[in-house]
Amino acid sequence: MKDAMKDAMKDAMKDAMTSPDAPPLQPIGVAVDVILFTILDDTLQVLLVDRLSQPFDGLRAVPGGLVERREELACAARRILRAQTGLDVDWLEQLYTFDAVDRDPRRRVLSVSWYALVAPNALEDEAVPESAWGAAWHPARALPALAFDHARQIEAAMTRLRYKIEYTPAAFHLLDSTFTLSELQRVYEVILAQELDKRNFRRRVQSLDLVEETGQLRREGTRRPARLYRFRDEGFERAGGGVLLRF
Amino acid sequence: MKDAMKDAMKDAMKDAMTSPDAPPLQPIGVAVDVILFTILDDTLQVLLVDRLSQPFDGLRAVPGGLVERREELACAARRILRAQTGLDVDWLEQLYTFDAVDRDPRRRVLSVSWYALVAPNALEDEAVPESAWGAAWHPARALPALAFDHARQIEAAMTRLRYKIEYTPAAFHLLDSTFTLSELQRVYEVILAQELDKRNFRRRVQSLDLVEETGQLRREGTRRPARLYRFRDEGFERAGGGVLLRF
DNA sequence: CAATAAAGTGTCATTCCGACACCAACCCTT
DNA sequence: AAGGGTTGGTGTCGGAATGACACTTTATTG
Structure with missing residues (x-):
């Protein structure tokens, strides 16, 4: 952990140094969160993982994590989904960037939020690995307490999805x-x-x-x-x- | 400039240090860009400013700039609009977060893009200050060469606007x-x-x-x-x- | 007072939409 | 072999919404 911190600071220094004309960095973290939907038991379901550390220890959350320095956001979203759920999705769309200053109590972290769709049998094939993340489906209209602003994110994703199935082929990806x-x-x-x-x-x-x-x-x-x-x-x-x- | 750099690094250090459980910062810059529309001469127009420094020196760009450390994105967008154009808008909506790794040649900077609408006479009242920014209206369907990925951003904003006037009161803000x-x-x-x-x-x-x-x-x-x-x-x-x- | 220019107004034919109920095909049970 | 259970699959009709279409009104100006 200490090494990681040192690395981050070296990166910051290098970034600031290599471009004398570049304005100073503002240390704002960038994360992606992915609201993954499927339909199971005639119900819209969202994939949630367990949080095993502070903040929001013990609550559920949608899969998410920090973006790497040279990583496109969609790639980060896919990487994180794969890591936490084992799933590859074929529909993935940017939803919104959530930016409340205190949405992460530790420090300023933006969340670029995405939503994704998978067919229900993707489960059986790839078997959501219960692993450390405890990934599991939850009915989207009866969710437990959620970390960060994830309840709001899911709400926004559901609204977007309602619109999208009317003028895109989104539904077919379910x-x-x-x-x-x-x-x-x-x-x-x-x-x-x-x-x-x-x-x-x-x-x-x-x-x-x-x-x-x-x-x-x-x-x-x-x-x-x-x-x-x-x-x-x-x-x-x-x-x-x-x-x-x-x- | 040197001081600013030092400040940024101090901030980064503080951020990393004050929360021992916080993962390391990734030094990704966060900017906002604002596509400001009006209708003038029966034409959809976009406000552009001059770039007076590298990169893209001499080209036009939409108003934009870096977000401050504890600033919400919408506030940043309004602040930057005010600074570069003198205008206050009443319709401002998040559009999309543009994230190509090389969209800024100096280093990784995300752009959270917004679009805004003003009535055409806002010009006369508040008088777009020609100031240093050279803010001026340009027909949205006949744009000059633009800095960064701003051409793509405007394209996306126009598409969004076409949809929005059909199911929101957006048009009235023009x-x-x-x-x-x-x-x-x-x-x-x-x-x-x-x-x-x-x-x-x-x-x-x-x-x-x-x-x-x-x-x-x-x-x-x-x-x-x-x-x-x-x-x-x-x-x-x-x-x-x-x-x-x-x- | 004539010319000009945009404002304002109604109808009709077509299409779209929503409501509605029954038979078909298959499997399983007896 | 017959019958019951369950989902699959199909057509009509009345009302509403849509799109195409042209002329009169009202002001100003010369």
């Missing part, structure tokens, strides 16, 4: 590459927190050419098998960024 | 507190870069109760005077965040 229309509908219902009419939903999705049949069926349990679909990029592209799925 | 419906329509036309039908536009605005008559008229030039309106908060609130003005 599903496998093939899915049934009922599964797709459930994603929208869970995120929007309202029931949708099955026929109207299908009319929209199909008239926008957002999906195409794979020709295969999902047979599951004791009931009629459902047709499997896959997402069609061209649908969203052709629609050109307007609002697409409004319910 | 007008005086009272305005004619034609002026309001021109704001939408300029930002969306498309002509709108006068009667359909008025139908929407009035059916949503976004405006109320002041009872006064604007007489201007050689033509029929127009009724003056003012914005009604309740309109947007009642509409509850859905899409309101879609053309």
Whole structure:
């Protein structure tokens, strides 16, 4: 720890020294936090880890950590996610930069917040390593006490997500590459927190050419098998960024 | 300058020292940049200042600068706007945090980017001080060469603005507190870069109760005077965040 | 008082949207 | 083999919203 501190100070010195014309550094820390969503048990879930040290020892938090000196923020977010959860995500978007001066009681640390989406079965495949972090899913609408300003961050991420699924293909990243229309509908219902009419939903999705049949069926349990679909990029592209799925 | 450097290092040391449990600082600089829009000559305009030193000496840039140690980002943005342009804005929103490692050739500096809106006559009142900064309006769709990643930032801000005027009262901040419906329509036309039908536009605005008559008229030039309106908060609130003005 | 220039106003045809209910297909049980 | 259970899958219709469209009004100026 002492060595790390010395290193940081050497870095600071070098940075200040090598560019005589550069204005002085303000020692503001930069962290990223990642709100990782999935849908499990027909519920929107957020991945939380345990905090094992001060501050906020014993509370839960979203995965996060300091950004390295020459690391892009999105890379930091992915690195931290991988380290704390073992997951690789394919949807990762910057959410907001949280900057309250006292959001970290130790010193000034900005949090550049991101949100990410994974399909629920990513769990089974990659197995969230219980490791030291105690990563686990929690229902997004019934969260325990959280460290830092993470409750606010999750709130903001949920709001953003509600908007995003209406005019981007975000929802598809909460599903496998093939899915049934009922599964797709459930994603929208869970995120929007309202029931949708099955026929109207299908009319929209199909008239926008957002999906195409794979020709295969999902047979599951004791009931009629459902047709499997896959997402069609061209649908969203052709629609050109307007609002697409409004319910 | 040397003193400033010493101060920065002292700060860094203090920060690292006072919290033995705090992880080491990464010396990443934090700046804010502000894309300030107005509408002038029926054109969307961006305020640019001259760069008078390296890097990018001689180019134009949006107002920006380093954040102070205990300063919230929005405060920094307002402080810098005031210093470089003399303007106080009432609409200021965080846009995005730009983080390319080499966006500042001297060293790693994040830019938390904001966009702001002012009514065009703010100019005449407060008189953009030509001062050292050479602040001046430039048509947003015909910009000169810009410092840093500011061209990309402006692009992002314009995209955001296009969305925002559809579901927030942003457009009204580009007008005086009272305005004619034609002026309001021109704001939408300029930002969306498309002509709108006068009667359909008025139908929407009035059916949503976004405006109320002041009872006064604007007489201007050689033509029929127009009724003056003012914005009604309740309109947007009642509409509850859905899409309101879609053309 | 004529010319000019923007302000202001209504209709109609089309499309979009939301509400609504039943049969089909499969599996399992008996 | 028949029947029950469960989800999958489909069409219509009435009302609302949308987009296209042109003329009259009201002021000023010469």
